[in-house]
Amino acid sequence: MKNQFVVNVIHRPEMVPEYAEKVTGHGKEENISRKALLTESLDIFKTQQSIAHKNGIKTTIQMTYASLFNDEAVELAKAHHEQYGDEIALTLLGLPCKEFREKYKTKDFCIWMFSMEDKKEIVRDVFEKFYERFGFYPESTGSYYMDADLTNFIKQEYPSVKCAVATCWEEGPKAYHTCNNSWYTLFDGGPWAPWIPSKQNTHAPAANEAEDSGIVAIPHLSRDLIACYDGNGSNFGTHPQNVLRGMIYDSKTWEYPYLYNLIDQYRNLARFNNGYSYNMMFVGPGWMNKMGRWEAPYELLLKSYEDGMAYYGKLKKEGKLIDMTMAEFADYYREKKSYTEPECALWDDILYGSDKELFWYTDPFLRACVNMDQGGAIVDLRPYAAKLDWKVGIGTPHVQDASYPFLIQEKYRAGYFTHYAGEGTIRSAKVIHNGEEVDLALCRTKAHFSEEMIDGKKNRILTLDATDIEFADLTCTIQTKVYFEEGTGRIKHERRVLNMSDKNAEVTLNEYMVACYGTTEYSEDMTSVKLTVSGSDTRTIDYAYKCREDSLDNATSVYAVVPPIETKVSLSVEAEEGKAFTGYIKEGYAFSPMFTLGYTTTLKESEVFATWLSLEKAN
Amino acid sequence: MAQLGKGKLNYRCPSCFMRDLDIDMFYDKEKKEFCCIRCQYRGSEKDVLEKNEMVRFRYGAMLKRFDFGLEDMEWTNDPAVEK
Numbered sequence: 050m051k052n053q054f055v056v057n058v059i060h061r062p063e064m065v066p067e068y069a070e071k072v073t074g075h076g077k078e079e080n081i082s083r084k085a086l087l088t089e090s091l092d093i094f095k096t097q098q099s100i101a102h103k104n105g106i107k108t109t110i111q112m113t114y115a116s117l118f119n120d121e122a123v124e125l126a127k128a129h130h131e132q133y134g135d136e137i138a139l140t141l142l143g144l145p146c147k148e149f150r151e152k153y154k155t156k157d158f159c160i161w162m163f164s165m166e167d168k169k170e171i172v173r174d175v176f177e178k179f180y181e182r183f184g185f186y187p188e189s190t191g192s193y194y195m196d197a198d199l200t201n202f203i204k205q206e207y208p209s210v211k212c213a214v215a216t217c218w219e220e221g222p223k224a225y226h227t228c229n230n231s232w233y234t235l236f237d238g239g240p241w242a243p244w245i246p247s248k249q250n251t252h253a254p255a256a257n258e259a260e261d262s263g264i265v266a267i268p269h270l271s272r273d274l275i276a277c278y279d280g281n282g283s284n285f286g287t288h289p290q291n292v293l294r295g296m297i298y299d300s301k302t303w304e305y306p307y308l309y310n311l312i313d314q315y316r317n318l319a320r321f322n323n324g325y326s327y328n329m330m331f332v333g334p335g336w337m338n339k340m341g342r343w344e345a346p347y348e349l350l351l352k353s354y355e356d357g358m359a360y361y362g363k364l365k366k367e368g369k370l371i372d373m374t375m376a377e378f379a380d381y382y383r384e385k386k387s388y389t390e391p392e393c394a395l396w397d398d399i400l401y402g403s404d405k406e407l408f409w410y411t412d413p414f415l416r417a418c419v420n421m422d423q424g425g426a427i428v429d430l431r432p433y434a435a436k437l438d439w440k441v442g443i444g445t446p447h448v449q450d451a452s453y454p455f456l457i458q459e460k461y462r463a464g465y466f467t468h469y470a471g472e473g474t475i476r477s478a479k480v481i482h483n484g485e486e487v488d489l490a491l492c493r494t495k496a497h498f499s500e501e502m503i504d505g506k507k508n509r510i511l512t513l514d515a516t517d518i519e520f521a522d523l524t525c526t527i528q529t530k531v532y533f534e535e536g537t538g539r540i541k542h543e544r545r546v547l548n549m550s551d552k553n554a555e556v557t558l559n560e561y562m563v564a565c566y567g568t569t570e571y572s573e574d575m576t577s578v579k580l581t582v583s584g585s586d587t588r589t590i591d592y593a594y595k596c597r598e599d600s601l602d603n604a605t606s607v608y609a610v611v612p613p614i615e616t617k618v619s620l621s622v623e624a625e626e627g628k629a630f631t632g633y634i635k636e637g638y639a640f641s642p643m644f645t646l647g648y649t650t651t652l653k654e655s656e657v658f659a660t661w662l663s664l665e666k667a668n
Numbered sequence: 669m670a671q672l673g674k675g676k677l678n679y680r681c682p683s684c685f686m687r688d689l690d691i692d693m694f695y696d697k698e699k700k701e702f703c704c705i706r707c708q709y710r711g712s713e714k715d716v717l718e719k720n721e722m723v724r725f726r727y728g729a730m731l732k733r734f735d736f737g738l739e740d741m742e743w744t745n746d747p748a749v750e751k
Contacts, residue, residue: 052742227688227690231704295722316738343679344679344680
């Protein structure tokens with residue numbers, strides 16, 4: 050099978066770019082209908098279009114509400130559709146303009162934050178205005194985030210819509226902090242690559258036709274899957290000016306190989322996704338401001354966009370890139386992908402020189418991140434199996450917070466390392482011998498990706514390079530394999546002892562998962578959580594921060610039910626007949642508001658022990 | 669002392685940048701220095717530019733070009749889906 054690298058380039062005539070009024074208008078009274086601002090905005094749009102076309106790349110023109118009042122913008126869109134095959138689409142970004150403010154009497158501009166009543170009114174207003182100007186309804190739309198109720202409403206009212214920009218990967222508390230706690234785009238926990246959102250929750254992909262929202266969603270930018278998870282997302286994406294924002298360029302030569310590395314690493318993802326890879330570039334006009342953007346002068350802003358587009362153009366000329374409009378991509382995607390086929394990304398550090406490697410996996414039942422630099426530990430876990438009905442906007446419990454909740458998030462909830470007390474969220478294992486204990490999270494390694502049918506189910510498998518565990522009187526070599534079973538919400542960790550320096554030695558293996566729930570760094574109320582160990586007996590701990598523990602020999606499963614996120618998470622064992630093991634549950638306490646599920650067993654050379662992590666919806 | 673304004677470019681505070689904070693600085697035209705209103709940094713344009721070089725220390729592979737073995741992969745520009 051030949052590989053395909055599909056690219057969407059999107060431009061929007063924003064008229065009042067989000068950043069421009071604040072930056073260029075400093076020291077002046079706010080006036081979003083300043084003529085200079087409108088003229089410059091349209092000029093930037095024209096420049097962007099010209100650069101794309103010069104490089105043979107077709108675009109999707111996402112008309113903003115403001116631009117629908119501008120005859121020149123409308124005529125340009127029509128002309129470019131005719132001449133270059135660009136798609137004329139409609140974005141729900143760029144709402145601010147004189148007409149919008151006068152009509153809705155608000156400065157809110159993020160569609161997902163409005164009340165449902167307002168969302169409906171605005172959608173009808175914007176879509177009908179679009180129809181009035183173009184004589185048809187759009188096939189593509191989008192915003193930084195599209196909540197499920199909004200998408201369902203749009204699809205119901207305007208069934209022509211089949212593609213939408215629906216989230217921006219890991220734009221959450223980290224972006225909020227980077228913007229001095231003033232940029233309220235809180236929507237961590239979604240896919241990084243296109244997906245079909247479920248009707249219940251935008252982040253969680255649909256598992257079947259009944260759950261299908263009817264659109265193909267694409268992310269707002271293709272982000273660096275290591276850098277964005279750790280740092281400010283807005284520095285590390287296929288957005289040339291984001292790369293400048295991160296100061297990831299040589300200030301003397303104005304070179305930025307990182308931008309090309311990022312595009313190329315996305316191309317490389319074809320290896321893990323049946324020959325398909327995807328990339329998108331979507332630069333709002335505010336980023337090509339004539340005044341410059343932060344310390345980058347206009348000339349550098351322009352150069353970076355020209356260079357980025359020229360690289361796409363070069364790949365296209367070499368037959369290595371397929372440019373599509375959003376609507377074309379939606380058709381392609383539906384033909385290419387099945388509902389349960391996961392999106393996989395074995396991702397290497399291309400910026401810091403650390404040699405770190407992560408594996409990201411998304412399907413309709415879960416999103417997980419496995420960290421090879423931590424011995425194959427799961428460091429992020431989102432239980433999509435719950436398909437949470439998480440309403441967003443004014444009048445709901447979540448006015449701004451649109452993130453899909455996590456069970457594990459190593460950056461917000463510590464991960465392996467904590468300060469002197471307590472535990473952080475992680476799914477890992479400890480190896481114990483003669484009073485010494487080593488966590489596999491301290492074993493740095495690399496993985497190899499493969500696919501295999503096992504018991505009639507397709508598995509994506511990570512085979513990690515074996516690592517040595519050195520004790521005072523024993524060296525033990527262990528290999529980890531991680532299996533993602535398609536369509537079931539299950540992940541298996543298999544540990545095999547390849548070698549022991551003392552052939553008669555035995556080690557204890559403690560497979561564990563420390564978890565909680567939340568969307569931010571701060572702890573939620575854990576008192577509704579129930580922990581159960583089940584087997585010959587069934588015993589439950591109702592979470593009350595009392596630091597209690599329980600265990601059961603040969604337990605068939607240990608599990609936690611987390612009502613606020615309607616999730617049941619469990620561990621169970623896959624071992625040879627007669628193998629002895631013990632399942633356990635641990636409650637946390639106020640200073641460590643987590644819970645732990647785990648199994649212990651003993652292992653000798655050549656022995657193997659596997660544990661399954663399963664996610665289910667708990668009503 | 670008059671109020672702070674904007675400099676010729678919209679420099680961010682290099683000290684805050686190093687803790688993942690994007691904060692615009694404001695300019696004191698009398699002292700010819702940029703000031704951060706969040707932290708205690710203040711400095712001339714020259715100093716800001718020097719510190720901006722310093723903040724790049726974390727990008728150890730910033731100027732390295734990776735190849736990912738992409739040349740060994742076979743590509744097509746045909747959008748037809750092979751099953």
